[in-house]
Amino acid sequence: MAKARVKVDADDVAQPRASLRRSTRNSSKGGGDVLIKHEDIPATTLVAPVRRSKRPRSAEDETVKAEPPTKIAKRSSSSSPSASPVSSRVKVQTEAPSPKKKHARSVKAEKGAGGKENNNNNSSDKAADLRAKKLKSYTQFANKSPFPDFARPSPEECERAYGVLAALHGERRRPEKVVSAPADRAGCGDAPSVLDALVRTILSQNTSNRNSTRAKLDMDAVYGGGESEERWERIAAGGAAKLEKAIARGGLGGVKSRAIVEILRQVRERYGKYSLDHLLLRTTEAEEEGGGDEEAMRELISFKGVGPKTASCVLLFCVGRDSFAVDTHVHRLTGMLGWRPATASRDETFAHLDVRIPDQLKYGLHVLFVEHGRKCPECKAGGKVLGKCELRKAFKRGKVKVEGQMEEGEVDRVKKEEEEAEEEEEEKGAKLESTTE
Structure with missing residues (x-):
């Protein structure tokens, strides 16, 4: 196998040889000859050594394209012979991503797209x-x-x-019957509407009467007072973040707002309207059989954010x-x-x-x-x-x-x-x- 021989000064031997080796190696990868121009080296036709590949070369391995001849940067003749020329390198095209990497990225993207749905399923x-x-x-x-x-x-x-x-x-x-809900305080279940009583009791959780009343009045200022489908719809449609700001002075606004919005969603989904007043209409027969209280308790604690204490308050004061x-x-x-x-x-x-x-x-x-x-x-x-x-x-x-x-x-x-x-x-x-x- 023929090899190219080049005569150079003793001080310049290391760098030109390194350049030639890189050039011929890159040439073999590209499948063609790369012309090299260097003022200090006599023009000599370089013949790239023929090397047998260790494995069959596929399309994705051909990362160096046959472009117009790449030139080595010219070295100034006035520079010191011992100085290492930093610019005498062959520029090679950046390697393109392989199909395997593309596939990995696409799989990751698909997982990311489905992550929200998976999180929702896990939450459910x-x-x-x-x-x-x-x-x-x-x-x-x-x-x-x-x-x-x-x-x-x-x-x-x-x-x-x-x-x-x-x-x-x-x-x-x-009292025999709760006629009206207090307008100047949150209360703890003492309201004629079961849903309103439940929301008031949630506002009173883990806080003082003063703070729960502040939260109730602030919520009424944002969404309107009273008891109506439109009011509950405004709260549900506004979302937990908006409600949290409204009831922040009552403490634990984030926890309570999420619980209230989720309860409203479940009530509407189960019964087609924002009402739990069917709990007030349990038959006398069910009460005599001892199942009225237990059934009502089961229904209330089935809502997220409602435990036995909250449900018991609603049953005691409202129902x-x-x-x-x-x-x-x-x-x-x-x-x-x-x-x-x-x-x-x-x-x-x-x-x-x-x-x-x-x-x-x-x-x-x-x-x-x-x-x-x-x-x-x-x-x-x-x-x-x-x-x-x-x-x-x-x-x-x-x-x-x-x-x-x-x-x-x-x-x-x-x-x-x-x-x-x-x-x-x-x-x-x-x-x-x-x-x-």
Whole structure:
């Protein structure tokens, strides 16, 4: 096999040879000869060596096209012989992407296009799983306590507690019918419209009455007050982001706005209109059979963002059912009285007390526990035991049988756990608010 020989100065041997090797190699890839011009090298016809390819060459491997002859940049004769010429390189066309890379990019693009749909499917699956878990948890203890061996409170204890609290704060009896919803506050389920009562209760979750009222009034200012299909449609069509801004002063605006918009969507999808008032029209026969309350509870907690406490409030204050709602005050005071195990969660406490407390006392005891938990210096969150609380003294003096009642040190421990649980719930709500569903 013939090889080209070139005579050059000793100092210029390294670079021209490197140039020739690159040139002939690139020439072989292109399938043709590349002419090289260099002033310091005598014009000599270069014959590219014939090399056998290790594998058959396909079309995508032919990345160097046969273009007009590429020239090596001219080196100035005045430059130092020892200086390395940086411009004496053969410019080669950039390699084109192979079909394999194109295919990989197309697959990635297809996955990206379908990612939104997959996320929606995953969200739907998660929502269905959550709904199933809530229904299963409620059904498991719908008519029995999760603590069957915990015999408190007794009916006598419930009567005594109601009498003491009524003497302190006044009698509390449920009205025959809710005629109108309060316009100056959010309330907690006390509205004639079930859907309105549900939205008001959601606004009151994990916040004070003052903040929930602010959220309600701000929402009315943006979407209009009252109860109408047009108002609910404006809220649903505006989306969660707009509603979040409107109710921001109430706290957890992101979580609550998404829950409200999703509930409106589901209600319209299920019943063809924005209304849940069919829950008010349950037949007397269903109530006598004991299925009315349970059926209504099942339907309410099937909505995303609605748990037993929220549903119980709507049933108690709006629908007129006998349900013992458990909020933070009720949970704290019933723990102090020893009416529940110290480690019982709010949902477990609801399931237990809803069975143990007589129906005719559920409304009055709930309202009085909430009021006492807010006003009593000893029983409110962070209060100190001074021995002056009439409720504590009544049960401590043994006027009713109170086996298992907690000592004052145990009461303080439970109160501390309650405060920590509230802080943890607020932090959890803040995290949920910062994420999308």
